[in-house]
Amino acid sequence: MSEHNINSKSGFLWLLKMAWRDGKAGKRKLFLFMASIIMGIAAVVSIQSFGDNLKKNISLQSKSLMGADYIIDSRNPPNEKVLGIMDSLGGPDAKEINFPSMAAFIKTGASKLVQVRGIEGGFPFYGTLETLPISAADNYQQNGGALVDATVMLQYNLQVGDSIKIGEVTFPISGSLKSIPGSSGLFSSVAPPVVIPYRFIQETGLIQKGSRLDYEYYFFQPNTDLDKLDKKLDPILDAEGADLDTHTSTSANLGRRYGNFGKFLNLVAFIALLLGCIGIASAINIYIKEKLRSVAVLKCLGATKKQTFLIYLLQIAALGLIGGAIGTAIGIILQQLFPLLLGDLLPVDVQLTLAPKAIAMGLLLGLFMSVLFALYPLMGTLYVSPLQALRVQEVDRSRSRRGLILVSLAILSFLFLFSYWLLKDWKYSLSFVVGIVVTFAIMAGLSALAMKAVKKYFPTSWGFTARHSLSNLFRPQNQTLTLVLAIGIGTFLISTLYFTKDFLLAKSSMGTDANSPNIILLDIQTEQKEAVANTIKRDGHPVLTDIPIVTMRVNSIEGKSVNEIRKDTTSTINSWILNHEFRVTYRDSLIASEKLEFGEWVPKVTSRENIPISVSDNFARDAKVEVGDELSFNVQGVIMNTVVNSIRTVDWGRMQLNFSIVFPLGILEEAPQFTVLTTNVPDEKSSAKLQKELVRVFPNVSILDIRQILVVIEGLLNKISWIINFMAFFSILTGIIVLMGAVRTSKYQRIRESVLLRTIGARSKQILKIVALEYFYLGILGGLSGILLSLASSQLLAYFVFESAFTPSLFPFLVLFPGITLLVLIIGLTNSRSVIKSPPLEVLRKEVR
Template identity: 40%
Template sequence: MASLITGIAAVVALDSLNNSLQDDIERNAKELLGADLVLNSTKQFEGEVVQAIDSNFSLAGEAELSSMVLFKNTGYTRLIRLVALQGDFPFYGELLTRPENAYEQMKTGKFAIMDDALASQYEVSSGDTIKIGNTYFPVAGVVTKIPGGGGLAATLAPSVYISLGELDSTGLVQFGSRINYSMYIKTNTEEETTQLIKNVEPLSKKYGYSYETVQARKEGLGRGFSSVYRFFSLLAFVALILGCIGVASAVHIYAREKRDEVAVLRCIGSSGWQAFAIYFIQIFILGVIGSALGAIAGIGIQQLIPVLFKGYLPMEVSFNISWTSLFMGFIIGTIVSVLFSMLPLVAIRFVPPLTVLRADSQATRVWSKTRMVAILLIIIFPLSFAAYQTKSWLTGALFFAGLAFALAALSGVAWLLLKTVKRFFPSQAPFVWRHALANLFRPNNQTQMLMVSIGLGAFIIATLNTVEQSMLSQVEFTGNENQSNTIMFDIQPPQKDGVVKLMEENKLPVNQVVPIITCRLSELKGKSVESLQNDTTDSVSNWALTREYRVTYRDSLHKSEELIEGELHKRISGKDSVWVTISEGMHENLNVKLGDSLVFDIQGVPLKVRIAGIRKVEWSEDPPNFIFVFPAGVLENAPQIFVTTTRIDDQQAANRFQQQLVMAYPNVSLIDLRLILNTVQALFNKLGLVIRFLALFSIVTGLVVLAGAIINSKFARIKENVLLRTVGAQSRHITQITLIEYAYLGLFAALTGVILSVGGSWLLTTYFFEITFAVDFLELVWIVAGIVSLTMLLGWLNLRDIVRTPPLQVLRKET
């Protein structure tokens, strides 16, 4: 029952959470978007776009860009997401502030409000002053809730909000500034929204902007949460499979202990089917009770999960009970109790009556139709359930195959370890150690089953731990190995020499000074972008045709680049004089190959180029990196901005330099990769807590399986240890033997799971996540030590009754 309860609780809790999320997304989609339709662009909207919108519709505007903010009260600086708002945003949902009038105050005057987390981190309160660009803003309050914001978004990109009318005063809107514009539209009916989409869709292709509807936001959130749900539901699936193993193990031991009773029933005329039915009904009733308790426990746990996820979701999760999940858990638990008890109970049918007279009489192994059907159903059930959990037969089949391989590997390694120990048995060791080790080979000891179940729990937690460590190490590796950890961008040409001089005055290395030119495609392989957009047979994505490209020029490869095809970018004499290189992957998006032509619109000036080569780019290594790289001698006179990079290892030096940079060049933004590293690391630590909590179901189920097997074998151990006491063994000897035996068992099981987890983690990180494999062996040692300790604790708790039982009571069979 305990095995069943933990497995079913995991399945019900996660399925109920998923149903609540889907219901909340369905109900709150408009509140999450804040409008009926949102238009997004990297440039200000053309008059034609504004004219296409009915004047009866309510409009609100937003401009979003990255900027530095200086907190005047502390002198600290921080890269933030600056959001300039105009109009009555949001039309749906709530924008809550503290104090309540802070948002209205921001819209009517030169005030700013900011995310609550940002204000707390930098100790900013209402009335304090911050500097954004050239302008000082008093802080009117903090934002506690905003449609589409807060949660994880606020952690990674904290926001400061000002009125759109004050944006120009900051001096941040300059040539080359990357600004994203949004127009929020509120219609009166869904029919008006549909008609408006038809009106603006041709314009979106023409001017290269995008739009988002309530349905698109709903589907996007649904897909995101669905991916998370599938991952966590697989953890619940593993817990359920462990529960199945626990059910099968417990019923197997129970059935063997009832052989004598079955033999007596057979002697007085009971048929094999009647004997089978007696115990099957017992197990079925226990399964129904366990399933009901597990489903109820799962609903209770579901109330706790949203608390763990708090801060990661852009909306509040309801605590509604999912009756569908409750019913599903009850049905699945009942099926599990029937399926996984059927096979071990089938053997009861073939217990011979002679067992009453001869204890060594064995049941005949018959491959009956019942046994074959049970085996077939036991295979089909996990496969079907995995497909149901992942919503894909292929994914379910692959996961089922992987789990089957893991179980087979665990069983094989456990068998090999036992054979190795038996082959090299320490015959010269003291009696206590020898007897404890020999107990692993005792008949009916279930050693291999225990090692598989506990080893699988160790395998899961060790694999999750190693994958998490690899992700963290990947971020740390990128931050530590890069030549630069500080990037300054949006530097105007007249400011370049001044910024470089400021770096030199602070004794900072000038690692890169990179020019950046913004441009768009106007032709591709001799066809205009407009004709390609209208060609329904063309496979080039619209975003690749209409996006704004940021390119640079140089005559060499950057350290993060490798030329994998063609030649380096170059300039030659003749008609086609400019040859550029393109990044790997983007040539597939644009469907271009070596020698193909493109025409770039560079601030109104067309420039024809051809593809000379394809570069492989490690985007995370020493940014900035680029899709297109031009040769020198072509773009030097084009309007451009500069990016420069350096490395700062001392925090005080970093604070001092950032303050000087903001005061001298307020439009220049600075990215501190160390701050990003710390933010991501803190995020991983929080997510790791959630993952460990959900993986705990598997571990607890594995421990329940262990405890169940230990308790079920108690009577056999009582008889064995009583015999030891009758020949002179003392209670302390029995305690030592038992604890050492369980130490062996826990150690072998943990080592089996952890060794396999290292190989499994390497495969996952290398081929699935495609990150650098990293393992923390100290944490793996702690996992092994924890499993060994828990196994010994369970063995000791089980031992107390054994030590207290009088030898004569067992010898006379009075128990």
């Protein structure tokens, strides 16, 4: 057949027919290839499809999430300029004051920290105020009643008509509150919402100096150009200590927040896809080795090397499309599990629909990754002469080195571009690709080092089976490198996930000894401090810490005022530094969660000029300040000039009060302030008794029971753990498929050796022992190298990403390592049974057939 015919229609049809006939005959042998594609694509498509649906639902429900078109909010009562701006906009259509406070339930005598929301007007304008009875949403304001979170109603056995006391006012419960716009599911678990009429806020007596209040003004203006309004008013309001939030910006912020969460899932799915790519290369390598005689026959009949190459390329492309379609279908089905796994972590109820982008990506990805990762094994057909193939000689790889380099560059480019598409950050993408290359290089180096060490220190005194199995690790055409990479990479990924999960759980754990506070009392006024402390001590509990807190805002940085910095479009200072109201303490020493990184700690001063302060490392980073830089603060109308004298690292994950800014003693003692006290109570009964007494005498004091918060955090981490395990499931399955492919590759290297051993008198039992010991060695080498490498990567993750101490989990060592080793052993023995059980003559006939 001529070269001209190849390019003709009839030539292409002939290639398709040959590809179909040959593929049909070997369809069982391509199972591993298909499985690798399906698993990798199912992981990516399920996550991408769910991510697209989540973003779409956040965008569609953004008004319902906020309850209005836009909000103007402030931590302080709005000044005249802010009031004037709101009047120029037509005035707010509803307003709210909200704050955390203790609520007492008259029926049971119990108390709980809640988020009080005093509302006036027709809020919400979008979405619904879901209550039972339904009429309570409309009449609670007129009746002067309270809407109490439904979970709290159930927890404390409350009924409509019972009473709840907030501060100095007792309200009848008008209804059970099922949902309300503006409440975070996670925060509501700690401080559930209680809605009361706005007009009663002052009567509660809870609006005091130092109280943590939010003033929110809701606007219902559906025809407003929100982007234009945001650009015009937000800088002006920021300068006055207020803020403008539109429903579109809230949607964008939520999208970014959950986009970061999606990036983590995408990264894990991409690793599963990468394992699938390795599986493709391994499966095609086996398939092409089996097809060498078919290639030889075709060449003997006149087919060119280009034709034989295209026959198998068309097969692989078709299988890639089919595998991509199956993987995409499975991924679309699997995305249904994500809302169940994530639960209350999601900001909206996600209505799942087909995501065209994810579907198209799955189909194209199946085709592209199958062809790309099959190219190098397929290139072997180009450099095999009919005579070489018929003699079953090894392919001369030196002639295909240029092709190897080109294909390797194409693969690395694919990895970079695909990870960039997922992560949207070229630095992270490049780091990820470099990390993959380094990991593979280390694994390859470890296997090469192991082979050299075994060869150099070979135990000549061992018995025949033990020596022969060990020599197989470094014999010609050994599969040590392939198997160690397959085993090690899978083990590395899974153990890294478990190490990360465990140190995240440990980061949020709390000691249970008597010196660890488990009750925190907030908003204690100066004149109340001694009485509150005496109440705690009278109940037999210690006062562990007495922390004074002063509120202040940044006034200037390095002589440049906050307003000037806001107007400077080139400034890289984070906006939270300029807008945040800081709660600052003063003391003469560091605490357990802090470590001095730069500068010198100053315990006490007498001069009020250039006051030396200590700032946290995240404050220094976001404010762009270093040791020696000058800052001024507005301390409730008084300007204080300070200099950064030290920078601390702070473990924010610890269950204790930490501060971005710490003043020395001698400066803030006379400033307006409130106090935080902490104590430790032995059990739930003692906690309830203490809280009941404190709420009765000091209704303005907020009480945080850390054990209740830990229940919420553990629930959150359990959900994250479920997701990690769910994604690890893909990695485990894909890793097993890759392992099966790699072991199958080694099968065809061992056939002649096993036959020769049996021919010279070796018994099946001896060969079985040789095979078992070899796979046992490979399982130990691959599994152990993967776990040890994951120890190093987890340490880097803990230090650079999570800024946490790393304590290795025992799970990978006690469960994963022996499990992987056993799995390798089982797959190896199962794969070798047919060779061991068959008579030598039958095997040799199969080999030359």
